[in-house]
Amino acid sequence: MAVQEMEKQAPTPPGFGPVAWLRWTWRTLTSMKTALLLLFLFALGSIPGSLIPQRGVEPDKVAQIYLNDPVRAEWYQRFQLFDVFNSVWFAAIYLLLFTSLVGCIVPRTTTYFKELRRRPPAAPRHLSRLPHHTVLDEGLTVEVAARRLRKLRFRVETGDGWVSAEKGFLRETGNLLFHVSLLGLLVAVGIGAVFGYRGNVLVVEDEGFANTVAAYDRFMPGNQVSAESLEPFSFTLDEFKASYQVGGDPTKIGQPLDFSAHLKVKDAPGAPQRDYELKVNEPLEINGTQTYLIGNGYAPFFRITDGKGQVAFEGAVPCLIEFPATRVSGCVLKAPDAQPGQLGFLMRFLPTVAPAQGGGFTSSFPGDLMPRVQVLGAFTGDFGVRSGRPQSVYELAPPEIMKKLKPLVMGSTAPKPLAPGQSFDLPDGLGKLEFVAVKEWMTLQIAYDPGRVPALLAAGLATVSIVFSLVIRRRRVFVRVKDGTAEVGGLTRTEGSAAGFAEEFADIVKVLSAGDKDVR
Amino acid sequence: MSAEVLAEASDQLVVGAVLLYLAAMIGFALELAYGRARTDAPAKGRVKQPVTVGAPQDEAPGQVAVPADPEPPAWAGTAGKVGMALAWVGWAANASAIVTRGLAVERWPWGNMYEFVVAICLAAVTAFLATQLRTNVRFLGPFVMVVAVLGLGAAVKFLYTAAGPVVPALNSYWIAIHVSAAILASGLFIVAGAAGVLYLIRGDGLSRLPTRSDLERVAHRAIVVAFPIWTFAVIAGALWADKAWGRYWGWDPKEVWSFITWVAYAAYLHARVTAGWRGRAATIVQLVAFACLMFNLVGVNIFLGGMHSYADVGN
Ligand code: HEM
Numbered sequence: 001m002a003v004q005e006m007e008k009q010a011p012t013p014p015g016f017g018p019v020a021w022l023r024w025t026w027r028t029l030t031s032m033k034t035a036l037l038l039l040f041l042f043a044l045g046s047i048p049g050s051l052i053p054q055r056g057v058e059p060d061k062v063a064q065i066y067l068n069d070p071v072r073a074e075w076y077q078r079f080q081l082f083d084v085f086n087s088v089w090f091a092a093i094y095l096l097l098f099t100s101l102v103g104c105i106v107p108r109t110t111t112y113f114k115e116l117r118r119r120p121p122a123a124p125r126h127l128s129r130l131p132h133h134t135v136l137d138e139g140l141t142v143e144v145a146a147r148r149l150r151k152l153r154f155r156v157e158t159g160d161g162w163v164s165a166e167k168g169f170l171r172e173t174g175n176l177l178f179h180v181s182l183l184g185l186l187v188a189v190g191i192g193a194v195f196g197y198r199g200n201v202l203v204v205e206d207e208g209f210a211n212t213v214a215a216y217d218r219f220m221p222g223n224q225v226s227a228e229s230l231e232p233f234s235f236t237l238d239e240f241k242a243s244y245q246v247g248g249d250p251t252k253i254g255q256p257l258d259f260s261a262h263l264k265v266k267d268a269p270g271a272p273q274r275d276y277e278l279k280v281n282e283p284l285e286i287n288g289t290q291t292y293l294i295g296n297g298y299a300p301f302f303r304i305t306d307g308k309g310q311v312a313f314e315g316a317v318p319c320l321i322e323f324p325a326t327r328v329s330g331c332v333l334k335a336p337d338a339q340p341g342q343l344g345f346l347m348r349f350l351p352t353v354a355p356a357q358g359g360g361f362t363s364s365f366p367g368d369l370m371p372r373v374q375v376l377g378a379f380t381g382d383f384g385v386r387s388g389r390p391q392s393v394y395e396l397a398p399p400e401i402m403k404k405l406k407p408l409v410m411g412s413t414a415p416k417p418l419a420p421g422q423s424f425d426l427p428d429g430l431g432k433l434e435f436v437a438v439k440e441w442m443t444l445q446i447a448y449d450p451g452r453v454p455a456l457l458a459a460g461l462a463t464v465s466i467v468f469s470l471v472i473r474r475r476r477v478f479v480r481v482k483d484g485t486a487e488v489g490g491l492t493r494t495e496g497s498a499a500g501f502a503e504e505f506a507d508i509v510k511v512l513s514a515g516d517k518d519v520r
Numbered sequence: 521m522s523a524e525v526l527a528e529a530s531d532q533l534v535v536g537a538v539l540l541y542l543a544a545m546i547g548f549a550l551e552l553a554y555g556r557a558r559t560d561a562p563a564k565g566r567v568k569q570p571v572t573v574g575a576p577q578d579e580a581p582g583q584v585a586v587p588a589d590p591e592p593p594a595w596a597g598t599a600g601k602v603g604m605a606l607a608w609v610g611w612a613a614n615a616s617a618i619v620t621r622g623l624a625v626e627r628w629p630w631g632n633m634y635e636f637v638v639a640i641c642l643a644a645v646t647a648f649l650a651t652q653l654r655t656n657v658r659f660l661g662p663f664v665m666v667v668a669v670l671g672l673g674a675a676v677k678f679l680y681t682a683a684g685p686v687v688p689a690l691n692s693y694w695i696a697i698h699v700s701a702a703i704l705a706s707g708l709f710i711v712a713g714a715a716g717v718l719y720l721i722r723g724d725g726l727s728r729l730p731t732r733s734d735l736e737r738v739a740h741r742a743i744v745v746a747f748p749i750w751t752f753a754v755i756a757g758a759l760w761a762d763k764a765w766g767r768y769w770g771w772d773p774k775e776v777w778s779f780i781t782w783v784a785y786a787a788y789l790h791a792r793v794t795a796g797w798r799g800r801a802a803t804i805v806q807l808v809a810f811a812c813l814m815f816n817l818v819g820v821n822i823f824l825g826g827m828h829s830y831a832d833v834g835n
Contacts, residue, residue, distance in 0.1 A: 036787065036790060039783055039786070039787070040783070040787065042783070043779065043780045043783040043784070046771065046776045046779060046780065047776065047780070049771050049776055050771070050772075050773035050776035050777060050820070051773075054771065056770075084771070085771045189769070198766070198767070249682045251682065252682070280764060281692040281694070281760075281763050281764045282763070283763060283766065290762075290766060292764070292765065292766035294765065294766065445765070445766035445767075446766075447766045447767060449767070449768075452762065452768060455758075455768065456755075456759065456768075459755040459758065460755070462751065462755075463748060463751045463752050463755060466747065466748050466751060467748045470744050470747065470748060470789075471744075
């Protein structure tokens with residue numbers, strides 16, 4: 001495509017010897033053709049990233065592909081298609097584009113500065129051949145024409161019987177700045193990736209968070225981030241409020257309207273405590289570290305009293321949302337310290353209980369208007385918690401262990417859904433489970449990206465300078481004075497602006513023929 | 521007026537706009553079909569440039585309207601004028617539909633696909649009418665109207681969403697900045713796209729369709745204006761993402777395709793300026809870019825999802 005047209009500009013093939021080769025490589029890399037090709041590749045390379053689930057964004061979908069189609073997943077993995085934007089090949093395109101941009105900006109900058117100092121060229125002999133041309137009958141001298149053009153902020157050069165004037169250098173300035181700011185943008189993004197970090201954490205009401213690596217559920221540092229460099233702030237979540245649409249259009253009932261988390265924040269260990277209302281679109285910023293509210297759900301508070309009358313568990317259990325529209329959530333609770341036997345529960349949290357079609361219960365609204373906990377199963381036996389194997393808090397036990405557990409209640413023997421304050425006694429005097437109260441959890445993303453502001457500045461500069469580059473035209477006006485008549489010719493070198501220049505040319509001619517008005 | 525009345529009025533106005541645009545389209549089409557045929561003058565008499573740095577010049581050799589054999593009937597011109605009047609009334613209906621919707625829901629009225637498409641149609645028609653105020657581009661009328669009718673029709677038929685609130689992530693002044701810019705740029709790109717398609721359909725010779733050089737000029741102008749606006753829209757999107765999602769760029773499908781669209785239009789501009797492509801080749805690049813834009817609007821929302829699918833935050 002672009003290739004053939006630009007072949008003419010392509011560098012000649014190398015001679016022999018390493019220096020010649022190096023030079024050839026550099027020239028090829030920094031040629032316009034290569035730069036455009038790389039730009040295309042950069043765009044093309046990002047397509048698979050939009051079509052195939054990405055590990056950093058949708059890890060569960062990636063896991064699903066591994067489950068359903070392991071062969072395909074293997075191939076994707078081989079080409080790093082689950083991590084396109086961190087892949088070696090994407091980085092290679094990025095770096096080559098970067099080098100290419102540098103290689104094309106440097107020579108253009110020198111040309112630019114030379115151009116700045118260059119005088120406008122001599123007027124051509126036959127002005128009537130120019131696209132815009134007119135003849136003035138009045139006597140115009142070279143000096144007057146030059147002065148009037150200077151007044152119009154042209155750069156002017158005069159000669160024997162001619163004036164040559166040029167304007168519109170801001171176009172080049174804009175164009176160069178645009179390309180430079182693209183480079184700046186690439187650098188800023190790179191800085192962010194190397195010196196920044198990102199992490200996720202889930203916080204339940206009345207619990208806190210202190211910004212240390214260990215406190216994160218998932219922590220993704222750039223490779224120059226040390227554990228000590230984290231901003232030492234902390235906060236507790238006082239209250240989480242969610243509001244949902246109640247009336248109006250039936251299809252909209254239950255749509256979230258607002259989420260808001262009331263935090264008590266300490267900017268540093270010794271600092272005074274302050275209140276902060278964290279909302280979607282309104283992150284908490286502390287010295288460049290941003291804390292964002294990205295999700296929320298329910299964490300019912302439970303108390304388990306074991307067969308010996310001891311409290312074996314007491315705390316809030318964050319439940320995973322199963323149906324976002326109604327916030328039906330699944331909860332898992334383990335009490336490995338319970339005596340005489342360990343206890344485990346599979347439960348469902350229903351924020352607004354309602355009878356389900358075909359029996360059973362479900363939730364009809366995401367807000368906690370009539371919260372209930374439904375016990376789906378209770379088990380005793382060895383949950384393998386102390387085996388040292390890593391376990392998920394959202395899974396009661398791996399399948400091989402589940403098989404060996406003894407079910408205490410299941411299906412029809414399950415109790416009616418519990419309201420807050422209600423409890424339910426396990427068979428065989430093994431203890432009881434009490435649903436104490438409803439709490440909510442929120443998930444946060446905490447990010448530090450030193451490249452944010454530079455990226456913003458570069459992007460802003462790019463936008464402004466592209467306007468200059470596209471809108472301003474370079475134009476030249478020539479005047480030749482001979483025998484009392486003045487010929488005026490004009491042209492613009494800029495693409496697509498012929499029509500606009502015709503008007504400007506007419507105005508310039510008007511100024512040039514302004515008579516004696518400005519002659520002092 | 522109550523919110524329900526306003527919402528109802530908005531729905532009616534959209535339907536009204538579809539009918540008016542349809543009528544305008546017929547008027548424009550009659551003028552085009554029975555009016556003068558035009559031809560592209562052969563590109564001759566190029567002026568030799570005294571300076572030859574950079575781009576080839578664009579002092580277009582003017583195209584001439586060659587009268588077709590039988591003198592066109594007088595009513596053809598009238599049909600075009602009536603079409604133009606109807607287009608303005610349709611525009612007013614379209615704009616009022618958006619305003620009443622905004623008043624009904626008490627927020628910026630482009631929070632879902634339906635509202636977004638209605639607004640883009642308005643932007644496309646606005647771009648056309650605004651250009652018409654300065655230079656005569658009535659020849660584009662039938663085609664811009666077709667796009668607007670199809671767009672609004674599809675919005676009503678397939679995308680309709682009753683008036684209501686938006687999810688918290690969309691509740692931000694950024695929607696006014698980011699989405700408005702995207703809508704504006706899309707409207708202009710649509711005008712350029714319509715001109716591009718016509719360019720390819722039209723042959724070189726005598727035809728009732730607008731001349732190729734007219735079409736190319738309109739497309740290029742529209743893109744030159746739209747490109748910085750699109751650049752701004754993408755950047756504003758990044759700023760919003762930085763506020764809402766905790767990163768300014770995360771290669772979300774919508775972000776990826778906005779970027780691809782941007783690169784493709786940049787490639788079009790480059791192809792013209794630095795490679796000197798004109799006519800067919802440049803038009804094809806433009807239409808590839810346009811296809812990316814449309815895929816971003818339709819395909820990404822329907823097939824790919826991602827954070828931009830206006831779903832729950834963080835899902
Ligand atoms: C890497 C090497 C590159 C080179 C050598 C290069 C060179 C050029 C040149 C010579 C122009 C024309 C200047 C003028 O009309 O006065 C131009 C314009 C432009 N470039 Fe680049 N460019 C490069 C990369 C890029 C990249 C990565 C982008 C981003 C998408 C880009 C976007 C643009 C745009 C939007 C224009 C304005 C086109 C117009 O004036 O109509 N360029 N470039």
